[in-house]
Amino acid sequence: MRKINIGLIGCGTVGTGVAKLLLENKDIIIERLGTEIVLRRVADIDIKKDRGIKFEEGVFIDDAQKVVDDPEIDIIVEMIGGKGIAKDVILKAIKNGKQVVTANKALIASHGKTIFKEAYAKNVDIAFEASVGGCMPIIKALREALVGNRIYAMTGILNGTCNYILTQITDKESLFQEALLEAQKKGFAEADPTLDIEGFDTAHKLSILMSLAYGININFNDIYIEGITKITPIDIMFAKQFGYKIKLLAITKKRETGIEARVHPTMIPFDNLLSSVNGSLNAITVSGDAVGDLLLYGYGAGMMPTASAVVSDIVDLSRNILFNSKGRVPFLSYQMEYVKDISILPIDDIVTEYYFRFSALDQPGVLSKISGILGEHNISIKSVNQKSRKTNEPVPIVMVTHIAKESDVKKAFNVISSLNIVCDKPVLIRIEEEDK
Numbered sequence: 492m493r494k495i496n497i498g499l500i501g502c503g504t505v506g507t508g509v510a511k512l513l514l515e516n517k518d519i520i521i522e523r524l525g526t527e528i529v530l531r532r533v534a535d536i537d538i539k540k541d542r543g544i545k546f547e548e549g550v551f552i553d554d555a556q557k558v559v560d561d562p563e564i565d566i567i568v569e570m571i572g573g574k575g576i577a578k579d580v581i582l583k584a585i586k587n588g589k590q591v592v593t594a595n596k597a598l599i600a601s602h603g604k605t606i607f608k609e610a611y612a613k614n615v616d617i618a619f620e621a622s623v624g625g626c627m628p629i630i631k632a633l634r635e636a637l638v639g640n641r642i643y644a645m646t647g648i649l650n651g652t653c654n655y656i657l658t659q660i661t662d663k664e665s666l667f668q669e670a671l672l673e674a675q676k677k678g679f680a681e682a683d684p685t686l687d688i689e690g691f692d693t694a695h696k697l698s699i700l701m702s703l704a705y706g707i708n709i710n711f712n713d714i715y716i717e718g719i720t721k722i723t724p725i726d727i728m729f730a731k732q733f734g735y736k737i738k739l740l741a742i743t744k745k746r747e748t749g750i751e752a753r754v755h756p757t758m759i760p761f762d763n764l765l766s767s768v769n770g771s772l773n774a775i776t777v778s779g780d781a782v783g784d785l786l787l788y789g790y791g792a793g794m795m796p797t798a799s800a801v802v803s804d805i806v807d808l809s810r811n812i813l814f815n816s817k818g819r820v821p822f823l824s825y826q827m828e829y830v831k832d833i834s835i836l837p838i839d840d841i842v843t844e845y846y847f848r849f850s851a852l853d854q855p856g857v858l859s860k861i862s863g864i865l866g867e868h869n870i871s872i873k874s875v876n877q878k879s880r881k882t883n884e885p886v887p888i889v890m891v892t893h894i895a896k897e898s899d900v901k902k903a904f905n906v907i908s909s910l911n912i913v914c915d916k917p918v919l920i921r922i923e924e925e926d927k
């Protein structure tokens with residue numbers, strides 16, 4: 492059987508992991524694929540830095556163009572990241588009729604439609620397993636294993652950096668900035684870490700998964716996004732008292748009126764499986780009509796777990812090449828002509844439980860005033876925690892509600908914020924109970 496030639500472009504954390512895995516596990520890959528995958532070229536702007544890999548003579552170069560134009564190369568593995576050069580490289584590779592593997596969630600979320608259209612026209616496959624959930628085979632699950640299901644909900648922890656930071660603050664009382672620095676040092680964070688901590692990376696991933704699950708065009712712009720930068724130790728402490736952990740969740744649900752899609756810090760009960768997912772680990776539950784609930788769990792970031800997903804794509808595409816079966820699995824799981832546009836419901840329409848923290852003067856009647864306003868807006872309180880200090884300083888009043896509508900919560904907050912007994916902007920964290 493003929494060998495498969497790879498051109499790897501971008502030799503940062505994940506690119507290095509891919510090269511290492513292809514070289515170190517060459518024997519087992521041959522046993523599974525039936526032929527050898529040859530790392531023919533690796534390109535990076537910095538070829539001086541030691542990656543701990545001994546490339547063969549002439550393999551490691553600084554010219555990406557040479558890789559994309561090499562007629563011997565079957566598969567281009569784009570590990571550059573970002574939406575600039577990476578996009579040009581992928582489009583050029585498609586134009587040259589090469590199969591493409593990428594881990595670039597930001598690019599797929601923003602320009603997937605253009606890339607898939609070009610690839611379809613050239614009968615080129617694009618594989619992007621590593622773009623969501625690191626080593627967890629969630630894309631394969633949605634594209635292949637769950638193909639007989641109607642998917643109606645997914646809830647996931649999809650950003651290793653945020654999960655690492657929240658875990659460090661919760662379990663080790665680390666400071667936010669310290670924990671972020673550690674995540675950067677460990678190679679979990681994006682080159683621009685605001686993509687992680689402001690929730691955009693999670694939303695990129697959610698938009699890809701929704702597309703695969705529901706057969707809709709990737710729609711990143713309409714997802715409601717809130718990051719973790721406003722989460723404070725005091726809210727983590729109160730969450731614990733109420734029996735919750737705070738996680739940055741990606742949530743989507745199919746409702747009769749449309750699709751819910753949101754990314755925000757969320758309180759989940761201790762007995763929710765996702766609350767035990769710590770550090771850079773990711774997990775996702777997928778609910779389908781036949782399968783019920785399915786849980787995937789694994790490292791969502793880091794060199795070798797992410798490389799594992801990339802190599803799985805390389806082997807998949809190699810199998811397609813060897814058996815001349817390109818285009819066998821549609822990029823987004825659905826045949827192109829069935830992929831539709833569906834609008835995402837505004838955040839105001841969601842219905843869930845809430846945690847509120849008000850900072851108010853410690854005076855008689857304050858609690859009844861606040862709860863009265865909430866009641867007038869159809870918000871019913873499940874439990875309250877008020878720490879009295881008997882001083883003139885503001886004290887936290889903390890509440891957990893029953894199910895309420897987000898638009899009602901916003902209206903109530905406007906009224907409460909205008910009271911002169913309320914000092915700071917109220918804090919709101921959504922709660923996700925199971926079986927709601």
Ligand code: HSE
Pocket residue numbers: 622624625649650651652653679680681687692791792793
């Ligand atoms: N920055 C990402 C994360 C990398 O922390 O999850 C993996 O996509």
